[in-house]
Amino acid sequence: MDLQQEIDSKRQEIKSDSYSMSIGEWLSLYENEEIDIHPEFQRFFRWSGEQKSKLIESLLLGIPIPPIFVSQREDGVWDVVDGLQRLSTIYQFAGILRDEDKKACKPLVLESTKYLPALLGKKWDDHSDEKNSLTQTQRLLIKRSKIGVAILQKESDPKAKYELFQRLNTGGSIATDQEVRNCLLIMSNREMYRWMRDLSRNESFQSCLSLSDKNLEEQYDMELLLRFLIFRSMDDSILKSIPNPDISVFLTNKMIDVSEKGNFDYETEKEAFQVTFRILSEQLGGNSFKKYDHQKDKFVGGFIVSMFEVVALGMGYHYEKLNAQVNVLDTVKKIWKDTRFTSSIGGGISTRKRVQSILPLGREMFHV
Structure with a gap:
């Protein structure tokens, strides 16, 4: 297939439309629950009060706003693919924004801006504080302002909205791969995301990781949980066929495939997770995934992801036969003496090659 044929083929997979909509129409969509802005995304997007105030300033001054990207679902509701902060800022300022539990959010109070310093302290419409509220004329000015919408229609390739979300958001307000994944998971299977979020807060799991506040803020514990769920029982044939370049x-x-198939065994995976980290927490705690220094006869340094992969995934693979009698410390000592492990974690070793090498080793080491 030559380049033009590839272009023609892929273009047929994307059905789209675009036009402008007034802020009043955007408000109406939200109030009628005809648009899903995914309120859970708020934990990953980080707009400041200054950024929010600048958006309202732009609307008042007639400065063009970038279009909102949405994907039309089978039920006709629009999923917001890009534009969460713009829309949630408008909804919060208008006093109609709800959080993920459908509770009303505190209305936005504006800050001073470069061109409109008098916006300081202004609200949308507070009858008890009319002096600091926008006038009817100013509110109508905003409601009649327009923002474009680009729509991925429901006839498009189902994976198109995930691809679009990644392209538009990677490197922007979302900082890490896992934060992007969390948003994709919310879009594809909100209940699975909430199940994973709750599981990641497991006390034994957290005590074994001993992650920094920065790692936790960037959702690294969720990424480790995802690795456990995806790789724990993966067939060797699939493991060996992981494509280049980036795992x-x-x-x-x-993750998207699993979330959409509908046959994920939540109970089995939860049990495997709980058994694994209960034993680790009891025996090694915060040393579970650190380097063991044989010369010093103690654990040193911080969290090492390769240790997580060989220990947690090795134990998880055999979780049904594991019990409190398994001596994890002795096995960890053997791992750090095994050249198959030490030669797979040095510099220049790709994540893909490392995983393909040490996952089978972990399964072997913890074989009961």
């Missing part, structure tokens, strides 16, 4: 893409695609 991160593979992890994202597998």
